[in-house]
Amino acid sequence: RNTVNILGIPIDNVSMDEALNVVKGFLSEDRVHTVYTPNSEIMMAAQRDPELKKILCEADLLVPDGAGVVLASKINGCPLKERVAGFDLTNMLFSDEAAKAVNFFFLGGKPGVAEEAYKNLLDRKININVVGIRNGYFTKDEEEEIIRQINDSNTDVLLVALGAPKQEKWIHANKEKLKVKVCIGVGGTFDVLAG
Template sequence: MEKINIHGVMMDNVTMDEALGFVVERLDGPGIAKIYTPNSEIMMQAQRDPALKDILNQADLLIADGAGVVLASRILRRPLKEKVSGIDLVKRILENTRTRPTSFFILGAKPGVAEKAAINIISDYPKAEIKGWHHGYFQPGEEDGIIEKINDSGAEVLLVGLGAPKQEKWIHRNASRLNCKVAMGIGGSIDVLAGTASLAPEFMRRSGLEWLFRLYKEPRRFRRMLDLPRFMMLSIRKRFGL
């Protein structure tokens, strides 16, 4: 896959169909595929945290979760094909179970939320087998037991919603201990699948205004969201050598 360098983070230049094709191929391939879905905030975190940037660059699939990342690629004249958001890719993987039954383990969110997500997935995608779940509020001493639970379940896909960058660092640190075929960081997608959080209206998603919807829903995110204009300014300065 073609790589696009956006401020030292090597993004995979893929469409949604190509990303799904990669996942399906890895389900029957060797080893574990690590999938991360950075948005503008995570890209800026990677500028301040070299370890995070290195982790992102060691992904087997690194896709642009936000319109801001795609816009930055265009500003830098290295355009990505399209936005491939984490929640949309998860839904495509679930839809694909109609032709290729797949098993999942859900790790993350508050206690009780992963169970709700599992119930909804089973209802909407009958050929998606949920092998198990665990909330994301665990202590370091519980990690070994959780990994054993994941491995014993035999799940092919591990959906990790611990929030960024915790989930990326967790997958990277534990990948060699996991027996699943795909481990994917999905942020707040578990809440969306559970029905405890909602996506922005489709017109806002198409227009790149998801950040405004999130800010309306969670005003406390204001400081974090300052990274969005910072990311755009960084791209403009690099484009014009300022």
């Protein structure tokens, strides 16, 4: 991996196309991969939160979702190629030829939001396979059942939209239990797609 160290966190120095190819590569490997897209706010939060910092450092792919992170890399003298926003990366994956063979699971957002996001994608002829949807307002007691639903649905890519850093922590805590190939923390993506 070609990474650039920013505030002690190794950010992958990839273009959007390269990031997409890395994610597609993860789909052919039989283990859980984690993808996070920190912006400067999360990079700063990680300085005060060692647990979050460790989680980011252990990611399989970490892309800079924000002009601030790219700017910091330039100031450091090791410039990152470009901003790779989680929203854009997710949409590139949806539209990619490879998505035809991918099962997505949407976890997060207020009740009804991810359903609306999926409907809007289908209306725009982005015919992805979404094999399950759950809103992001659940209790600890419900988690086991949610993980069972994800694992029973043959999910390849789990999109987790619980806001940062909640989604990163949730993915990290449940990584070993999840039978998926890729988990991506996608922040407010469903809200934007729902319109």
